[in-house]
Amino acid sequence: MQTVYAQMGISLDGFIAGPGDGPGNPLGTGGERIHEWVFDLAAWRRRQGLEGGRTGADNDRVVRILERNGAVVMGRRMFDNGKEPWGPNPPYRCPAFVVTHSGHEPLVREGGTTFHFATGGLQDALERARSAAGNKDVEISGGADLVQQCLLEGLLDELEIHIAPVLLGGGIRLFDRPELAGVRLERTEVAASADVTHVVFGVTAGDPS
Amino acid sequence: MQTVYAQMGISLDGFIAGPGDGPGNPLGTGGERIHEWVFDLAAWRRRQGLEGGRTGADNDRVVRILERNGAVVMGRRMFDNGKEPWGPNPPYRCPAFVVTHSGHEPLVREGGTTFHFATGGLQDALERARSAAGNKDVEISGGADLVQQCLLEGLLDELEIHIAPVLLGGGIRLFDRPELAGVRLERTEVAASADVTHVVFGVTAGDPS
Secondary structure, eight states, X not given: OXXXXXXXXXXXXXXXXXXXXXXXBTTOTTGGGGGHHHHTBHXXXXXXXXXXXXXXXXXXXXXXXXXXXXXXXXXXXXXXXXXXXXXXSOTTOSEEXXXXXXXXXXEEOGGGOEEEEEOSOHHHXXXXXXXHHTTSEEEEEEOHHHHHHHHHTTOOSEEEEEEESBOOSSSEESOOOGGGGGXXXXXXXXXXXXXXXXXXXXXXXSOOO | OOOEEEEEEEETTSEEEOTTOBXXXXXXXXXXXXXXXXXXXXXXXXXXXXXXXXXXXXXXXXXXXXXXXXXXXXXXXXXXXHHHHHTXXXXXXXXXXXXXXXXXXXXXXXXXXXXXXXXXXXXXXHHHHHHHHTTSEEEEEEOHHHHHHHHHTTOOSEEEEEEESBOOSSSEESOOOGGGGGOEEEEEEEEEOXXXXXXXXXXXXXXXX
């Protein structure tokens, strides 16, 4: 069954990016510390066109994430901040639907990533992504605003966070909306290495009473 | 060796209490959801004078926490909010040092808890607690302000968080200070049940470069 999920690296104090993120600097100041556990992994290096790297449980997890995606959905700010650093061969390798108010022709990149600009709202973008993904899953790639919106609208089946053992002190919080108190979660998996703690939640839709 | 540590229940969105905490309502609105994993445990019930309750890994963990404490240190706000709900027999069962600006004679309670009001600042309160604890450990009991102050001043050896699978949407954040970016942590333990995820960090003192 197709799953709509998000997986986000966060600092222990809850940030997905450090202060001062912007175009060309999607992680903000210090934000790369959240993702340090990823950079040396063989699967991640391979996707950047590099050889070597660490294998093991964290690597297996990243392999599974990369393989499960049939399409991704992202917010406009994430696209604007990322398009330069991603370069000509973005790491998605599948159709990517950007939720935006301003339309644009699809941008075909190397490696299988094509950015589609969906102006019909989140639910429309998600429907298009589900259809494009076929039997594979759809990742809500970010940013925090979009993930929270999906949680609040009952569109997310699963949320995985990768907690890095770092404190950033500021930046973009993954969770910062009062309405989130109505969302119900069920913890379904925990895994950890020395570098990161992975926690997976099922999102319980329905009446938040 | 004596360890100075903190162990705090937090929501997935980072709150240790819900909105509107105050005297007689130390957990704020919805804050009891953070601690639901504790209330039914045999060790916790026993400390409230109740029989029965769940045993197992979470219970063993709470037993170890309750047994390791030789003294606790807390902030004035935590004392003011808690003194009514704690009743005549507070759950500490050891000397408790309240960091405060206004002095007061010690308050002797049933069960081994005596509140001492330490007006010489955090470090002085901690020194008195370390001495009172003998061979046992000292818990920085809270609130969030005091725990963060201890992190920033290099006074904490260990920090354990119990992540509840709930979103509160607001309240008191455990981590909300920019200066925390200078604190270095090492993840030392992870344990989990369906109800809660325990993550333990060693605090690395020294140069935050």
